[in-house]
Structures are given as structure tokens and as C-alpha cells.
Amino acid sequence: MTKFKINDLFREIRKSKKFQQDDFQEILSRPWVSRFEQGHVELSANKFFACLEKMGVTYADAIAAWTKLDSPETRTLLPEYEWSALRSKRRTPISYEAFPKGASKYAFVLEVKDDSMISPNSAFPIGSKIIVEPTTVAKDGELVIVGKGYRYYFRRWAAGFALADNESYEPIDECMVVGRVIGALWSTRFDK
Secondary structure, eight states, X not given: OOEEOHHHHHHHHHHHTTOOGGGGTTTSOHHHHHHHHTTSXXXXXXXXXXXXXXXXXOHHHHHHXXXXXXXXXXXXXXXXXXXXXXXXXXXXXXXXXXXXXXXOTTOEEEEOOSSTTBSSSOBOOTTOEEEEEEOSOOOTTOEEEEEETTEEEEEEEETTEEEOSSTTSOOBOSOEEXXXXXXXXXXXXXXX
């Protein structure tokens, strides 16, 4: 099953079409494009497709960029863990996922298990995979993994609270940041 990171795909297409980050001013600000390409913010589907349309992207362009990103020379394998394994310093991977190079050697993968991070502005559906860099600090707005007691959650950090993008989930206070989400992998097949 082939997987890709959408912000890397966008960057690859933008560069191949010779567009600059500030060429999308009527759709997005230059800082937003930069932060999206670095994996720090999400982009709504409407804005993503508006940018692709502005660049005149064809199906062939998307496949070419995807193929380049999916080549073995530009990818590295990261261990995937169960959420319960985060309690242990000695973790056993359940599998490995290919990810574009750039993640540290300590990065790992977790599978999203609930709908807490689905909203009109972001979507990390159940079954998608997130790339996590271990850290104990976070800036407001960053996607994080937090621990409270013996449970771990995927949330957005804001003023010392871990907030779900889905408003039906309660904020988590007095929690500890254990990782920052630096990327995501979505399956290109939906037959799971």
C-alpha cells in the first residue's frame, strides 16, 4: 500500500511548475504556504485544490510528483508503535512506514484511533498515520501527543491545554507533552 505526505506532494508540484510560495496570495498568504509545506499547519481541501488549479496541475503532473516522492532514495523507514507502547522506554515496533527523509532518527509513527482531530479545517481520520518527533515542549497551535496518567492523546497545544479539533471532546489539562506531530500519511486506498 503506497502512502504519501500531502504537503511534500504539494511542494514537489509547486517546484516542478516553477511557482514561488508567494504566487498564491489570492488564496493563501506566503507564510501559510511555507508552514503548510513544512507540515506545521493543515490546508483545507478547497484551498489545496484552488492552488493546484492555479498551477494548472494535470493528473500526469500529480503522478510524476508522487512517483518522485515515493522513490526509495527520498524515503526512510520509521517504526510504528501501538499507543500503549508510549509508556515503555523499550518499544517493539508493530511495523515500519516509509516517510520522506527529514525526520530524526528518533521519530516514530502512530495510527489515529479516534475522530478527535477532525473538523472543518483539519482532518486526521481514523486509520491515518501521524509522524511524531519526541519532545517535551510545544508552541501554541502545534499538533502534539500528550500523556495524562497512563493514556496518550493526539491533540493541538494551546496555552497549556491539549485541545481536540473536534469540539465534542473535552480539553485535557495538566498533561505532559511527549511528542510533536511533524507529518501525516494517508492511504491512497480506502478499502481497509
